[in-house]
Amino acid sequence: MISSTATYALRAVVYLAGHPGRYVNRAEISAATQVPHEYLLKVLQQLDVADLVESRRGPGGGYRLRRTADEITALDVVQAVDMIPRIATCPLGITSHEQLCPLHQLLDNASRLVEQAFGQTAIADLMPGKRSRTCDFPRRNLTP
């Protein structure tokens, strides 16, 4: 429904949200979220460009959120790395189609529903502790 990149970004941001204020190094995020290390770098850079995270180099460095988990929606995170594909004009390039045809309207409506669901969900809603179980933070294989 959304890309692997977007899922990885959500896992990383939810993990960072669990460590407010602290710069978390990439090895720890990678181990905890099971996002491959190099892939994670790309994702974190995109989150940085979108002003969702900030980074610090060197010992004690890493990444942390720029806002609280209540202030970031799942849609903010997804859109930082991979836009949900809305359809504004005829994808077949038929310029006379000022409105979308019913099929393309259906496809766009589906995207809109997903956008809404993500836009109504704060990162805080996705954090461990809100429910009894969470998949994304087994905290195994953490480097010391």
Next chain:
Amino acid sequence: MISSTATYALRAVVYLAGHPGRYVNRAEISAATQVPHEYLLKVLQQLDVADLVESRRGPGGGYRLRRTADEITALDVVQAVDMIPRIATCPLGITSHEQLCPLHQLLDNASRLVEQAFGQTAIADLMPGKRSRTCDFPRRNLTP
């Protein structure tokens, strides 16, 4: 939101729905829907396996729908070629997670919304003539 294959399948089925009863050859479907010829073969074979279309070989042959446009939903067509990815168990393989974590629940909810939208839409709703314009059937470059 859905795959290119699923979009192609929808365009092919909507086109066939506009020609009830008639076997339409693949060259005509390809030209009208702008789905590449070889790709279309794969899509039509999947629609055949799903019992949505039937085919006839030879002169006057081609493909036609097995049911009317009112009896086929957009979800039937999408699921014939490419399942909408529902999440039933922890994708990270954590067996102790009997329930989905909030993040995976959000992803599954998004898929469910899309499934519902497609399931509530009949192919008849997507056909030309229900609205003033349609993108998918320019009927240009048709072979005689």
